[in-house]
Amino acid sequence: MNSLIKDWTDQLFDAAETGRKLNIRGGGSKSFYGGAETGDLLDVSVNRGIVNYEPTELVVTVRAGTPLAELQAILAEKGQCLPFEPPHFGPGATVGGMVATGLSGPRRQAVGAVRDFVLGVKLLDGKGELLSFGGQVMKNVAGYDVPRLMAGSMGTLGILLEVSLKVLPLPVAEKTLRFVMSEADALEKLNLWGGRPLPVSASAWSDGALTLRLSGAEAAVAAATLKLGGEVVNAPDAFWISVREQTHAFFAADAASAAPLWRLSVPSVAPSLNLGTTLIEWGGALRWLRGGDVQLIRTAAEQVGGHATLFRGEHALKVSTGVFQPLSAPLARIHRNIKSAFDPHGVFNHGRMYPDL
Amino acid sequence: MSIDSNFSDPRFAVDREALIARLRKVLPVQALLIEDEELRPYECDGLTAFREMPLLVALPENEAQAQALVKVCYELKVPIVPRGAATGLSGGAMPHRDGVVVSLAKLKKIIKLDPVARTAVVQPGVRNLSVSEAAAPFNLYYAPDPSSQIACTIGGNVAENSGGVHCLKYGLTVHNVLRVRGITADGEIAEFGNAALDAAGYDLLALMNGSEGLLALITEVTVKLTPKPELAQVVLASFDNVTKAGDAVASIIAAGIIPAGLEMMDKKATHAVEPYVKAGYDMNAEAILLCESDGTPEEVAEEIGRMKAVLEKSGASEIRVSQNEAERLKFWAGRKAAFPAVGRVTPDYLCMDGTIPRKRLAEMLIAIADLSQKYGLRCANVFHAGDGNLHPLIMYDANQPGEVERAADFGADILELSVAFGGTVTGEHGVGVEKINVMAVQFSLSEISAFHRLKAAFDERGLLNPGKGIPTLARCREYTQTRAGAALSAPRF
Numbered sequence: 001m002n003s004l005i006k007d008w009t010d011q012l013f014d015a016a017e018t019g020r021k022l023n024i025r026g027g028g029s030k031s032f033y034g035g036a037e038t039g040d041l042l043d044v045s046v047n048r049g050i051v052n053y054e055p056t057e058l059v060v061t062v063r064a065g066t067p068l069a070e071l072q073a074i075l076a077e078k079g080q081c082l083p084f085e086p087p088h089f090g091p092g093a094t095v096g097g098m099v100a101t102g103l104s105g106p107r108r109q110a111v112g113a114v115r116d117f118v119l120g121v122k123l124l125d126g127k128g129e130l131l132s133f134g135g136q137v138m139k140n141v142a143g144y145d146v147p148r149l150m151a152g153s154m155g156t157l158g159i160l161l162e163v164s165l166k167v168l169p170l171p172v173a174e175k176t177l178r179f180v181m182s183e184a185d186a187l188e189k190l191n192l193w194g195g196r197p198l199p200v201s202a203s204a205w206s207d208g209a210l211t212l213r214l215s216g217a218e219a220a221v222a223a224a225t226l227k228l229g230g231e232v233v234n235a236p237d238a239f240w241i242s243v244r245e246q247t248h249a250f251f252a253a254d255a256a257s258a259a260p261l262w263r264l265s266v267p268s269v270a271p272s273l274n275l276g277t278t279l280i281e282w283g284g285a286l287r288w289l290r291g292g293d294v295q296l297i298r299t300a301a302e303q304v305g306g307h308a309t310l311f312r313g314e315h316a317l318k319v320s321t322g323v324f325q326p327l328s329a330p331l332a333r334i335h336r337n338i339k340s341a342f343d344p345h346g347v348f349n350h351g352r353m354y355p356d357l
Numbered sequence: 358m359s360i361d362s363n364f365s366d367p368r369f370a371v372d373r374e375a376l377i378a379r380l381r382k383v384l385p386v387q388a389l390l391i392e393d394e395e396l397r398p399y400e401c402d403g404l405t406a407f408r409e410m411p412l413l414v415a416l417p418e419n420e421a422q423a424q425a426l427v428k429v430c431y432e433l434k435v436p437i438v439p440r441g442a443a444t445g446l447s448g449g450a451m452p453h454r455d456g457v458v459v460s461l462a463k464l465k466k467i468i469k470l471d472p473v474a475r476t477a478v479v480q481p482g483v484r485n486l487s488v489s490e491a492a493a494p495f496n497l498y499y500a501p502d503p504s505s506q507i508a509c510t511i512g513g514n515v516a517e518n519s520g521g522v523h524c525l526k527y528g529l530t531v532h533n534v535l536r537v538r539g540i541t542a543d544g545e546i547a548e549f550g551n552a553a554l555d556a557a558g559y560d561l562l563a564l565m566n567g568s569e570g571l572l573a574l575i576t577e578v579t580v581k582l583t584p585k586p587e588l589a590q591v592v593l594a595s596f597d598n599v600t601k602a603g604d605a606v607a608s609i610i611a612a613g614i615i616p617a618g619l620e621m622m623d624k625k626a627t628h629a630v631e632p633y634v635k636a637g638y639d640m641n642a643e644a645i646l647l648c649e650s651d652g653t654p655e656e657v658a659e660e661i662g663r664m665k666a667v668l669e670k671s672g673a674s675e676i677r678v679s680q681n682e683a684e685r686l687k688f689w690a691g692r693k694a695a696f697p698a699v700g701r702v703t704p705d706y707l708c709m710d711g712t713i714p715r716k717r718l719a720e721m722l723i724a725i726a727d728l729s730q731k732y733g734l735r736c737a738n739v740f741h742a743g744d745g746n747l748h749p750l751i752m753y754d755a756n757q758p759g760e761v762e763r764a765a766d767f768g769a770d771i772l773e774l775s776v777a778f779g780g781t782v783t784g785e786h787g788v789g790v791e792k793i794n795v796m797a798v799q800f801s802l803s804e805i806s807a808f809h810r811l812k813a814a815f816d817e818r819g820l821l822n823p824g825k826g827i828p829t830l831a832r833c834r835e836y837t838q839t840r841a842g843a844a845l846s847a848p849r850f
């Protein structure tokens with residue numbers, strides 16, 4: 001690892017001196033996400049391996065270039081998992097990419113997001129300094145919460161070297177139910193159920209059907225199944241993987257037409273936005289949308305108190321509309337300041353989040 | 358307690374009379390306190406050993422007044438110390454000699470409670486418990502429950518990223534807050550997070566939680582509400598030695614159980630608590646564990662069975678399960694009253710707040726017993742054992758020569774050991790002024806510098822709660838040298 005860090009530091013200093021940019025890349029599975037990659041490729045996938053895993057502590061420390069699939073297999077051997085079900089979007093997905101993009105899967109509605117499970121990070125910042133924040137314990141309020149800041153920072157603040165993650169036992173029992181209902185009815189039911197102590201761990205509505213997953217103790221899942229009714233879905237894992245990995249018919253159908261895919265993060269109670277064909281996740285709090293008018297989408301998301309991301313789209317559209325919801329002036333200023341606090345020469349992943357970062 | 362303070366900070370040269378004149382223009386008369394007898398009640402927070410008289414105290418009645426006040430302070434380069442209910446245990450709300458304490462006590466409205474969305478929008482001065490009380494008719498509650506929840510406010514909870522006895526399963530404040538609205542040091546309104554589950558850009562909401570008032574003055578918070586479990590039951594287990602109890606904690610987690618709460622108290626703690634609260638604890642036990650399960654009745658029955666099996670196997674000498682809600686609350690009442698109970702049996706105590714990996718709990722308890730011998734001071738241990746978060750309460754008498762210093766060294770040893778065990782110097786009470794020196798043990802100078810740059814990204818002039826949270830580099834160097842010297846010298850008795 002030392003020679004790797006030396007090599008990367010040399011590249012960093014050289015880039016800073018000559019005004020070049022570095023494009024940090026793990027498996028490249030999420031290259032499609034965010035602004036276009038620019039600058040010289042810095043391949044971090046070589047920095048792999050589990051540093052420390054103690055199932056009784058519910059914590060794993062792993063090098064950032066470790067393939068996500070490899071980590072998940074090791075956790076599964078001990079009956080544990082990354083509870084937020086991170087999407088891979090390709091076989092090369094790495095732990096570092098998972099943290100940098102901050103994307104979570106179906107179970108997010110029940111357990112929290114990537115950021116809620118990042119306990120510690122080691123990183124190489126833009127000044128060439130090795131920094132370690134957080135640690136291997138659940139409760140830690142010494143200093144600012146830099147580990148969570150790294151989640152979703154799109155690699156703009158430094159090179160992630162190691163990440164400590166909280167893990168949880170795999171659910172003892174699971175059951176998936178399906179209900180035929182309209183979008184409006186699904187939103188109403190999801191919010192109603194969300195307010196009850198039911199073990200709902202995932203939800204997806206599209207094309208007139210609501211699919212609901214229950215996870216937890218045998219007794220809890222059985223009791224909830226009786227309460228909720230619906231049709232039991234056999235072999236449901238394939239379904240939830242298709243939602244997570246966006247191979248589900250909703251995502252695949254229009255992909256050929258290259259219609260942009262929008263991700264709207266909104267309050268679960270936001271009514272149907274009537275902006276086009278939709279797939280709803282997270283108990284109503286996540287709405288996927290194919291195509292549609294950029295301004296209408298951004299305005300609608302903001303009006304209900306959320307934000308819209310151009311999740312997949314052509315380069316030209318990303319450039320003209322921006323990938324992420326524009327920031328208010330005070331937040332934009334703080335973002336620029338944070339970027340220069342960690343990467344004063346503006347070397348890392350320029351433009352992956354906002355054009356000026 | 359003697360501290361070398363930042364309070365003669367040469368960066369701030371404030372003309373008090375000019376400041377009063379300017380603040381009078383933006384605040385109603387009753388919202389500005391200037392007389393000594395009015396200022397006195399604000400000289401400390403829950404960490405009473407650290408005191409300082411503020412220059413002034415302001416109690417804005419709405420966000421507009423707060424914003425106007427911040428703008429005046431920005432222009433005149435006056436430090437601001439935000440304050441909620443002042444229950445904090447690390448001196449985060451201790452005044453700055455040249456600064457204005459801004460109490461948010463008058464911002465105490467629950468603006469909106471949406472039972473369908475399961476959120477509440479509240480002002481920072483709203484008490485933690487009153488959120489749960491307001492949500493109770495809808496079978497919802499606000500999950501983080503610090504022991505001070507009757508008094509402490511949501512603004513303070515966000516500033517400290519407060520925990521509680523149920524955060525093992527339900528998370529800390531950071532996991533239960535969707536949005537923070539605040540005023541930046543230069544007087545602008547900023548929103549961190551939103552009404553959705555995530556927001557665009559950097560996760561500034563995560564930074565706000567636990568920022569100890571250094572990044573913005575909080576004026577509004579959106580919290581998540583959680584459905585009340587149908588049933589909760591707690592197992593009370595006794596152990597005839599602390600090592601068995603410590604190991605039982607690791608075994609419960611190893612069995613794949615995530616209890617709703619998992620707390621430990623040693624004999625000194627139970628003996629302080631029992632006469633005070635009459636919780637029904639086993640007075641012969643060297644340590645007790647409180648292990649809670651919640652969920653549907655079926656789920657709880659199943660989980661309690663698994664918990665009991667692990668506790669029996671771990672050598673528990675007695676196991677009792679709460680038979681009704683009144684008994685459950687009684688078992689918890691002892692734990693929640695542990696600090697004041699210890700306060701009754703000693704003139705003074707220092708509360709530590711390190712966190713360590715669970716598997717080292719037993720080792721830490723033994724080390725603390727050794728240190729107790731070494732320094733000649735008693736120590737009661739109250740742990741959020743499931744999270745590895747320790748609250749050793751070091752008992753001393755400030756009127757006995759040398760005890761203050763011995764208590765401080767005892768505490769520093771525990772915190773350094775926490776870091777050496779792979780943990781942290783503070784799990785939930787914050788750094789404040791109390792732990793500012795030991796930050797040097799946990800972080801390198803480069804990391805401390807990065808914290809300062811992060812602070813400057815929000816507050817370039819360093820006006821928000823200066824001297825708290827992050828030590829200066831000079832202070833870090835000094836502390837490291839002093840402690841290195843202390844380690845070489847013999848213990849002082």
